[in-house]
Amino acid sequence: MDPSFPRPLVMVDTALFTILDERLCLLLTQRKEPPFERKLALPGGFVHVDEDADTEAAARRVVCGKIGFDAPYLEQLFTFSGATRDPRGWSVSVAYYALIPASLLDRSQTAEAFPVEALPALPFDHDRIVAKAIERLRGKATYSSLPAFLLPATFTMNELHRIYEQTIGVRLDKASFRHKILEQGIIDPVPSQFRIGAHRPAQLYRLANRVLTAFERKI
Amino acid sequence: MDPSFPRPLVMVDTALFTILDERLCLLLTQRKEPPFERKLALPGGFVHVDEDADTEAAARRVVCGKIGFDAPYLEQLFTFSGATRDPRGWSVSVAYYALIPASLLDRSQTAEAFPVEALPALPFDHDRIVAKAIERLRGKATYSSLPAFLLPATFTMNELHRIYEQTIGVRLDKASFRHKILEQGIIDPVPSQFRIGAHRPAQLYRLANRVLTAFERKI
DNA sequence: CATTGTTAATTGTTATTAACAATCAAGCGC
DNA sequence: GCGCTTGATTGTTAATAACAATTAACAATG
Missing domain, CATH: 3.90.79.10 (Nucleoside Triphosphate Pyrophosphohydrolase)
Known part of the structure; x- marks a missing residue:
């Protein structure tokens, strides 16, 4: 050298x-x-x-x-x-x-x-x-599935919603958030799996496996 | 060491x-x-x-x-x-x-x-x-004033428009582009300066000086 | 000096999308 | 059953973007 x-x-x-x-x-x-x-x-x-x-x-x-x-x-x-x-x-x-x-x-x-x-x-x-x-x-x-990596393998829509709000630091409309996330296909529902608690069971979701590649096209 | x-x-x-x-x-x-x-x-x-x-x-x-x-x-x-x-x-x-x-x-x-x-x-x-x-x-x-740095100090709206289309690689609506760019305040018109040619003179613009700082908040 | 050509800039209309508010659904505890 | 809480959906309105067309301003031409 x-x-x-x-x-x-x-x-x-x-x-x-x-x-x-x-x-x-x-x-x-x-x-x-x-x-x-x-x-x-x-x-x-x-x-x-x-x-x-x-x-x-x-x-x-x-x-x-x-x-x-x-x-x-x-x-x-x-x-x-x-x-x-x-x-x-x-x-x-x-x-x-x-x-x-x-x-x-x-x-x-x-x-x-x-x-x-x-x-x-x-x-x-x-x-x-x-x-x-x-x-x-x-x-x-704001434009990727990044915050989902702060959650465990499966999570509810509301958990994801809260994580996004916390990382971005602004309030996000529940319905709009739902729409956008599902439309972009970055998460999939886990069939017939629900988070049970004291209230209505919540659908569980997981990251779609193509997320990382789709994401890396950015930046 | x-x-x-x-x-x-x-x-x-x-x-x-x-x-x-x-x-x-x-x-x-x-x-x-x-x-x-x-x-x-x-x-x-x-x-x-x-x-x-x-x-x-x-x-x-x-x-x-x-x-x-x-x-x-x-x-x-x-x-x-x-x-x-x-x-x-x-x-x-x-x-x-x-x-x-x-x-x-x-x-x-x-x-x-x-x-x-x-x-x-x-x-x-x-x-x-x-x-x-x-x-x-x-x-x-797509979300910043970056392409403007490929142009000289002053430029017309259409020149900027073309530069954006070339760097991003997609067609952009003229009117919408105009709106967005001016709304974001990333460029300012240079008072009473026009590009003269064989046709209607075009208003000249320059990068607003706060662009770089506004831009660096991104990424 | 009107006509034509070419680019600049604006306007209006329609279609999408997002924001907001309200409602419905599903469980539990009492 | 009734109220409570959280999940999920729906509808309505407001804001944006996409598209198409029009008007404006000049030069060159005959």
């Missing part, structure tokens, strides 16, 4: 979204090493040139290390760089964000979830990463 | 869009060094940790080296990585795309412009970068 000028640190950082108590939350980790040892931060790590196929593989590795399984939805967010973002010097961080249904998390994991409006101060440039991740999530939620 | 594992090559590659003869084109460069010496490729280069503030600065440097001035619109696209994209080994490329009015280019520069439907075979993973850049441009064109 020819170029002899200094090569920067290359890392990945991940913004892991979930919804707890009807609030959009981020999973943070207590850092085990300096710099910022013991501080809460976004899960991240260095890219291992020998074992990671690419930065997405590195991100998946980091996410698995945090939650113990593969995230249902993971997408590259933005690449942050510069001399000031890390005290160790000029670095590059390829940031990813992921959506994780709360139902897949156990207690020890949800204990480290913080509502996005009440995050602790974050080290490095993690505030910028978080801001960008929320921006992207909100933006995409 | 502690981590002792191998650090990858970090570079930037840029997809420079312009419109020539009503066709969306990309500016390519003949490579001056191996690998792929003399082949046409996307303009790119290594990130200089010492002189580039961040990858965006590196991208601006590359773009200036190609066209001789700063691009009116430049945006980070995606970060590509892996062991196979460059024969020199595992590498990271932060890709950017830019929009450049053809009127700012001179003859020697337009000579290296190729319509996106008739590109030569590109080295590295530049095909993927180009595909992603077109995808992004098309996607954003």
Whole structure:
């Protein structure tokens, strides 16, 4: 390899979204090493040139290390760089964000979830990463099936409705929402399966399997 | 700096869009060094940790080296990585795309412009970068003022209309287009300035200066 | 100097779509 | 059965977009 000028640190950082108590939350980790040892931060790590196929593989590795399984939805967010973002010097961080249904998390994991409006101060440039991740999530939620990935495999129409309202942050008409979602075919009803409770049973739905491909045509 | 594992090559590659003869084109460069010496490729280069503030600065440097001035619109696209994209080994490329009015280019520069439907075979993973850049441009064109950056500082409504049709690739109603564009306030008429020709003079418009900020709320 | 051609800009009409409000349906507890 | 709560649907109105046609403004032409 020819170029002899200094090569920067290359890392990945991940913004892991979930919804707890009807609030959009981020999973943070207590850092085990300096710099910022013991501080809460976004899960991240260095890219291992020998074992990671690419930065997405590195991100998946980091996410698995945090939650113990593969995230249902993971997408590259933005690449942050510069001399000031890390005290160790000029670095590059390829940031990813992921959506994780709360139902897949156990207690020890949800204990480290913080509502996005009440995050602790974050080290490095993690505030910028978080801001960008929320921006992207909100933006995409309006025209895609993204928020559905915050729900378990099956869900009711009203649960989906609430999730959309929470991620976008605006009120949505029930009837119109229903129409649009069903028209776009991003979810299918699960035949003769209902959520039973104290009231009228609600039809259960699941993501149509072509959703991810249809979605990736965007952006 | 502690981590002792191998650090990858970090570079930037840029997809420079312009419109020539009503066709969306990309500016390519003949490579001056191996690998792929003399082949046409996307303009790119290594990130200089010492002189580039961040990858965006590196991208601006590359773009200036190609066209001789700063691009009116430049945006980070995606970060590509892996062991196979460059024969020199595992590498990271932060890709950017830019929009450049053809009127700012001179003859020697337009000579290296190729319509996106008739590109030569590109080295590295530049095909993927180009595909992603077109995808992004098309996607954003539908809900933003992006295509206006392919025009000179002032332009007529019909010129803007045509640019939108070309970048999105679908026919747009004249009257509806007019309404929407003016309603969104992304352009302003230039008082008492008209494009004169063999026919009825056309009102000239320019981008409203708040466009970029309004636009960046998206994505 | 009217006629014609060409592009600019506007208007009106119709069809779609979304927003709003109300109603109907289905279970449970009492 | 009756009221309560949540699910699901319907209908009506308002806002938007699509389509078609018209008017406006000039230059070139004979």
